[in-house]
Amino acid sequence: MEYRVIKENDLFLLTDLSGDISDSKAGQGLYTQDMRFLSKLTVTINGDKPILLASEADQNYISQILLTNHDVRENGELVLWRETVEIDRTRFIYEDVLYETIKATNFNPVRTKFRISVAFDADFADMFIVRGFQNGNVGSKKPIRQLESGVGIGYDGLDGVKRELLVEWGEKPLDVSVSAEGASVTYEMELEPGESHAVDLFFTPVIDGRKPQRHPQAQAIQALRDSYADWEQQSTAVTSDHDLFNRLYDRGLLDVRVLLTDVGEGRFPVAGLPWYAVPFGRDSLITALQMLPIHPELAKGTLLTMAKFQGEKVDEWRDEQPGKIMHELRKGELANTDQVPFTPYYGTVDATPLFLILLGEYVRWTDDKQLLEQLLPNVKRALEWIDVYGDPDGRGFTSYDRKSAKGISNQGWKDSGNSAVHRSGQFAEAPISLAEVQGYVYQAKRLLSELLPGVNGAGENMAAWSSKLAAEAEQLQERFEKEFWVESDQFYAMALDQDRKQVETVTSNPGHVLMSGMLQKDRAAAVAKKLVSKELFGGYGIRTMAVGETAYSPMSYHNGSVWPHDNSICLIGLASEGFHKEAMTVVEGLLLAGSYFENNRLPELYCGYSAEQGKPVPYPVACSPQAWAAATPLVFVQAMMGLRLDYGNREIALRPALPSGMNTLSVRRMRLGSGVLEIEIKRQPEGFVYEIVSNTTGWKIAKA
CATH class of the missing domain: 1.50.10.10 (Glycosyltransferase)
Incomplete structure (x- = not known):
């Protein structure tokens, strides 16, 4: 697959192999109830798109993507060697909330300073429009509102439904930028050799004021794993x-x-x-x-x-x-x-x-x-x-x-x-x-x-x-x-x-x-x-x-x-x-x-x-x-x-x-x-044989 997708109940995320929503025309996005609530999601390091190392798709409920940096130069001087910072993106969905953790690890032998930026936007496009099957009359997007620990991107639908994407974070970023192209947050990290630092982002679709509950991440991922274990056991x-x-x-x-x-x-x-x-x-x-x-x-x-x-x-x-x-x-x-x-x-x-x-x-x-x-x-x-x-x-x-x-x-x-x-x-x-x-x-x-x-x-x-x-x-x-x-x-x-x-x-x-x-x-x-x-x-x-x-x-x-x-x-x-x-x-x-x-x-x-x-x-x-x-x-x-x-x-x-x-x-x-x-x-050698290990069904086994 040339894409990555995770889903839980009625919310699913479709991205490129690096975990970005980089091409909305290709249908990438975060969707629920046939509407796209996230049409852009990109991660950069010092302004550059990272190099993809690995993109796992073996588990459906959690996605892990490894990235690293290009050479970074400022005023012609090399300030960050290529492939010295590892970026680990881990995301999952639980009870209609998308959780993403971005963890950076410094593999440079010296203390290293860099910036991680995350840009995002929501176009609230109907699935039929996204897929090019239908054009139609639609509602209007509202100005982005800034919150104490996040932003809200709203939409008044022609169907009378009020939709909003809440993007929230656990750690306060260095900078929050809002424009007509969406919003972005920037974190400045300064790490010792071998040191890691992680930031958490939460993406929550809200429909007519109904905001899904966000749980502590460890609790949410454990509950998700338990549900898969129960499915397998049953x-x-x-x-x-x-x-x-x-x-x-x-x-x-x-x-x-x-x-x-x-x-x-x-x-x-x-x-x-x-x-x-x-x-x-x-x-x-x-x-x-x-x-x-x-x-x-x-x-x-x-x-x-x-x-x-x-x-x-x-x-x-x-x-x-x-x-x-x-x-x-x-x-x-x-x-x-x-x-x-x-x-x-x-x-x-x-x-x-x-x-x-x-x-x-x-x-x-x-x-x-x-x-x-x-x-x-x-x-x-x-x-x-x-x-x-x-x-x-x-x-x-x-x-x-x-x-x-x-x-x-x-x-x-x-x-x-x-x-x-x-x-x-x-x-x-x-x-x-x-x-x-x-x-x-x-x-x-x-x-x-x-x-x-x-x-x-x-x-x-x-x-x-x-x-x-x-x-x-x-x-x-x-x-x-x-x-x-x-x-x-x-x-x-x-x-x-x-x-x-x-x-x-x-x-x-x-x-x-x-x-x-x-x-x-x-x-x-x-x-x-x-x-x-x-x-x-x-x-x-x-x-x-x-x-x-x-x-x-x-x-x-x-x-x-x-x-x-x-x-x-x-x-x-x-x-x-x-x-x-x-x-x-x-x-x-x-x-x-x-x-x-x-x-x-x-x-x-x-x-x-x-x-x-x-x-x-x-x-x-x-x-x-x-x-x-x-x-x-x-x-x-x-x-x-x-x-x-x-x-x-x-x-x-x-x-x-x-x-x-x-x-x-x-x-x-x-x-x-x-x-x-x-x-x-x-x-x-004489054919296929079977042994009944257990039969508590009350049904008889017919003679061959």
């Missing part, structure tokens, strides 16, 4: 003799933790950094689904958050309809003044069935039927959206058709404007019915038909409701096989267009349908084979589009790139349907890719070039960390265990398989129901 512990997998697993677990946010209904994962640190229907739901075997509680916070913002009315500006689950929620000035339709925006066709899938799978994993009972009204409205608004012309398939003038044209997970394309090169016209969405709807209805008879329906005839959903799922399965199968390709179309014509382009979309269990057995085998064919699988993962298709480009966002989360959903289906060889091929490809990225962090996506052509080619603007990419190595665990739940019979089926180079896998603290499953898997 998650499934996984180790192996494969060092690369261990690193990817640990990195993924840390990255999901940093992306957690709570807007009042419990913690859930936002989509990713730096641009999508907001509630995101599809991304948050899929990440929580990926995390069920690792940290099931995330699903509850995600479900309650999505239920809170479930659509209530028809609003074409926001692509909102009753029962629909949101796509994206923004709280910036442009959203608040209705200049963009994101309060929230509902232009997603898959979030609603994914909401139902996550709820069903969460209940299967946790036995938390109370949550299902609590959310039954939301379930009913979501099903009504699928059957009515999701299928307005009675085609029998859930489809999308944008209404908002500023909405998203393609509303599946491949939401770029050119992603739904025929082999002729012609873009598919809406309404469009995506293959994976039909699988999601089938899976949602099957899960609910299984679970509803066991819950209190508050007046509903649960048995009749269950039977109805099961019948609807079966009918959908029949229609799907008839209309989506492309005999000449031995594969499924990615979609049907407005004329019910197949979008026959070979893509990864049908791989998601494997997860649903909807496909005919022989055709499921054909899908599994195609996913790891040389056209779709290039060695680093399954491509979004096959080589040779008219629209294929390895550099395309959705038409030939590799998305780890896309692979993970295919992987869940491959493993659950018994295609373990293909599943391990995908795991091995993603592990290989992960070996090349900084800190073994799988990014949002990377280009689809073949491994034969060299190492993975990064996608220029990929988010990293990205929630569903971070959770992808965690999905490997479920796939390697070959774990499948038979909820009706309370049986756990295990059919383990390990990737090349891995001979042992240990899984501890995997929560299921009210108990824990712990297992050891080993590679033996």
Whole structure:
């Protein structure tokens, strides 16, 4: 990554590698609620930008950057030798306050005097303006006010919200300067050889007078460390003799933790950094689904958050309809003044069935039927959206058709404007019915038909409701096989267009349908084979589009790139349907890719070039960390265990398989129901064997 980012809850900081906010046009800054509260932050020594020595990004909650000085001359005389002063910048975020310590150490053999200056400013730019997506009417910045131990930079928003950045310090500086370009503070230090001195700065966004509490630094950093330790302790512990997998697993677990946010209904994962640190229907739901075997509680916070913002009315500006689950929620000035339709925006066709899938799978994993009972009204409205608004012309398939003038044209997970394309090169016209969405709807209805008879329906005839959903799922399965199968390709179309014509382009979309269990057995085998064919699988993962298709480009966002989360959903289906060889091929490809990225962090996506052509080619603007990419190595665990739940019979089926180079896998603290499953898997000459170390779940282990 050519940037550094740290986050905690709803505040994140994006800087260059030296820790500076030096290029506001590149989006660097301190953000909360989709507004930039810090657009400039630079450190100089005797007026010069220091030399970067090291910039660590292995920990998400704390950043440490080492710098040193250039030669410093005054009136032609050398007064400070190059690389004699070390500057250590350490920063972290806790409870919506950014803490930064700047420590200088003198490595000169004589007593040395120098000045450290910190300059800063706030432009209060809306995220949409920062990213160049939108211009708009905005409020006005106020004159900087000086405080006893800091300064305040204020802004009166056009949305009526008063915003202010407070910059405070622990030690009084030598000089405080205020101008139209912002403010700066200067500290003069005179240090003996080997002596160090540190100064502390605190950056606090204040919204409508609500100032977060600032804690003593030692207390704040310890509380932050403790929260990460608790997260790790509450998650499934996984180790192996494969060092690369261990690193990817640990990195993924840390990255999901940093992306957690709570807007009042419990913690859930936002989509990713730096641009999508907001509630995101599809991304948050899929990440929580990926995390069920690792940290099931995330699903509850995600479900309650999505239920809170479930659509209530028809609003074409926001692509909102009753029962629909949101796509994206923004709280910036442009959203608040209705200049963009994101309060929230509902232009997603898959979030609603994914909401139902996550709820069903969460209940299967946790036995938390109370949550299902609590959310039954939301379930009913979501099903009504699928059957009515999701299928307005009675085609029998859930489809999308944008209404908002500023909405998203393609509303599946491949939401770029050119992603739904025929082999002729012609873009598919809406309404469009995506293959994976039909699988999601089938899976949602099957899960609910299984679970509803066991819950209190508050007046509903649960048995009749269950039977109805099961019948609807079966009918959908029949229609799907008839209309989506492309005999000449031995594969499924990615979609049907407005004329019910197949979008026959070979893509990864049908791989998601494997997860649903909807496909005919022989055709499921054909899908599994195609996913790891040389056209779709290039060695680093399954491509979004096959080589040779008219629209294929390895550099395309959705038409030939590799998305780890896309692979993970295919992987869940491959493993659950018994295609373990293909599943391990995908795991091995993603592990290989992960070996090349900084800190073994799988990014949002990377280009689809073949491994034969060299190492993975990064996608220029990929988010990293990205929630569903971070959770992808965690999905490997479920796939390697070959774990499948038979909820009706309370049986756990295990059919383990390990990737090349891995001979042992240990899984501890995997929560299921009210108990824990712990297992050891080993590679033996005769195949893979497992030992149940502990099973307090109340579930039986099915015989192989």
